[in-house]
Amino acid sequence: MSNELSVDNLVTGYGKQEIVHDISVSARPGQITCIFGPNGSGKSTVVKAIAGLLPAWSGRITLGNTELTGLPVHAMVRNGIVMMPQGGGVFPRFTVMENLRMGGYALDNKQVVEDRIEALIADYPNLQRRRNTAAGSLSGGEQMMVAIARALVTDPEFVMLDEPSAGLSPALVHETMERVVSLKERGVGVIMVEQNIREALPVADSVYIFAGGKRKFAGTQKDIRDDNHLMSIYMGGD
Template sequence: MSALVAENVVTGYGKQEIVRGVSVTAEAGKITCIFGPNGCGKSTLLKAIAGALPLWNGTTLLDGITLSNLPVHQVVRNGLVLMPQGGGVFPRLTVTENLRMGGYAIPDKRLMERRIEALIDQYPSLARRRHTAAGSLSGGEQAMLSLARALVSEPRFILLDEPSAGLSPAMVNETLERITTLTAQGIGILMVEQNIREAMPIADKLYILAAGEKRFEGSPQDVRDDRQIMDIYMGGV
């Protein structure tokens, strides 16, 4: 089984410990969601797994290969990509130039350009605006650009930090549908979301964090069957 595993992760900022011994596992071809209140360490955990934040303790592995504290570009080459909250597009760069940023870790630039062309064909709205500065795109178009950029390196796993943030209800649905289609290609998704109502139906597995610690692990049905968990952490969804 292809899997992304984080074991006993401890990390934070400065001297402040944010994530306290959290372990999560995401499987290929499945969507694993992390829920929890603001400030509980969800985004910090994703950054540590992606190599954007040093691990203070613990281990991260992708298909048994240790990723712990590797530089981000090496993590990407091993098949793991982070799509940060808000997408992180480069507003002054064109759509095509943003996609090239997603392929920075690919040594063969001709291969990178072929992948970009293939992705643009899959995203008609981006194809129409490929020479347009990303900052002039709508929020939904920027979300699609961010997702397409994450795919340029052909990752085996994608970390998504609140992909629905700031989107209209229609674009939330489209974005989550796009994410679901990626699993059909065998890509594993580890996703942090605040939009529990929309994300929970597409999740295969859930984790709930609070105060930097894991408080729950199970299936969506396990959550629904636990009224206390639903009321305390899920707002009764």
């Protein structure tokens, strides 16, 4: 896994309303790239465009030398980019195994899907024991395990997480960040949109801060001098 994911001069939005104004972002495999910013700053809009859920009005999305601009979701998945929706998005009435199989919907070889699922749940003993249990009856932490394992079924190069800590207790937020780090340790690139800066910043290899649909900061956590500097950028300053 050595391909860099690049978003260059992206412009997009909803209907006729432009939300993202000429934003560029890059992410590396085996690193955690965090995107912060207030509500309405364009964070989720960018990752939805990368995932193929929104069209790029202008700009380019590439993975290494592969052009991804304009591809639909299933094609993005086949090219190694998977998005985990806010809160994990498990199917509550489906069993753990059925949820995991949904992660492999874009792959033609179903035996490969089954083999990967067996390998993944071996890493999560709780899921192994509860493979035939409805996902909706699992704890919040277990549901997050299902969502992360499902994202790994396609053996992606990048997993994108849209506010994975939303609605979780402080203990589960910490556990979720540990799961994110475990993705990095697998060599998977992570792009994480988060509101919980205090928990997410320490695990970030690179940091972007958006405000008003524009990129206001790109760097590392070490480039952020202190909390006042961070909040100044966060609220739209320079």
